[in-house]
Amino acid sequence: MVKINDDLKIKKGVEDQLFTKALLIKFIMITAVLWIVLGWFYGISFTNILITSVFLTGFAYVLDVYILPRIGNVFALISDLVVAWAVIWIVGSIFYPLANLGTISLIAAIIITVGEMFFHPYMERKFDDEHEPSREENKRQYKGNLQTEFAEDMDIKTAAQAKEKDVNMIKSEKRNENDPSREKRQYKGNLQTEFAEDMDIKTAAQAKEKDVNMIKSEKRNKNDPSREERQYKGNLQTEFAEDMDIKTAAQAKQKDVNIIKSKKRKVNRSRRK
Structure with a gap:
């Protein structure tokens, strides 16, 4: 249980780091776009640009985390465009009212949305890379659970076989008590089995010895060619x-x-x- 809690804490920490990194990258990207569009071309102060970036990054973060994953990438980009346009227009009308603020906000929102087109796939890849070790760990844990279940099944089968063997022994003892001659027959059968096994061992030993003698004889015949001729004559005689x-x-x-x-x-x- 403690290990599971530790794993959950580690996983949560990795996700928090990932979202913090995404939030920081989004903030820098939005600030850079607004600085170019509003600061260079329309002379808006950097303080007002930072205020707009903070509001827009906050709204975008809420959309990215809680709403956009449920509606797909295309609708996510459209939502980013609408939200960016609305936030820049509203904040701008409060802090830096311009004559063509709606058009300026639309241009900045389009550039930010183009950046989001590259930002979303990048973050999806990063998210998959960060969670790949967790998937591998889950696979190993799943395999380990299967092996554990298999071992438990084998232990159950072994215990059942041992119990069945004990039951058979008890039944055999009871039959021997009811039929005294049965034990003698069983004893004779065991002796015959042991005798047959001894005979098999002796037969195997004799066969092995015969093979060894044949090999030795072939070697001697190779070393002494006349030996084979003498052996052949002896067989004829x-x-x-x-x-x-x-x-x-x-x-x-x-x-x-x-x-x-x-x-x-x-x-x-x-x-x-």
């Missing part, structure tokens, strides 16, 4: 020995079959006799 074992087993089996057939023939002959 192993395959030949396996083929020989298969043939020997087949021959032995055929021999046993022939012996059995020979015995059967002898038995049949003895029965005939």
Whole structure:
């Protein structure tokens, strides 16, 4: 709350400085125009020019701050022209009555309005530049609020998941109390799961060791070209020995079959006799 109040005070201070600067620039511009039109050409004293500038700047400031922002830039310039003409004519008729005061006031009001055409866009740019950091701060604050809300949602979800886990544990304990054999089955299931995980780890280790051996063998073959040839011959001999074992087993089996057939023939002959 204190930080918000400080930000508001800072923002208000920046706006006050901006309006004070605008008021000072407007006063200098109006004084310069009136000094050229009234002082140089018609010999009006500088004191009367300052009095007219003060009145005109005050009315223009009220219009710029409270009325003109609501009606747009075009209507603002028309209003500036009318107000400047009226104020110069009224103040002039009191302090320095001239023969053609209406025309003189109109000429001065037109020049001041031309200056306002450049003054209004300049002040709008300055106002935007002064408030740009505030907009960036608001954007960062908005993003920070979104992140905070997201973190709170995640905390709520995590708490809900933890609560659901506790509820499931309580239900599981109750089921175990009602069914004593359930706990044993659950214990066996956990053991089987741990055993399966151990087997997976061992299988992965064996596969990794096999890959390492293959890599080492390839490196040795690269360093010793004759090694690959010897290994190939060894594989051929192993395959030949396996083929020989298969043939020997087949021959032995055929021999046993022939012996059995020979015995059967002898038995049949003895029965005939």
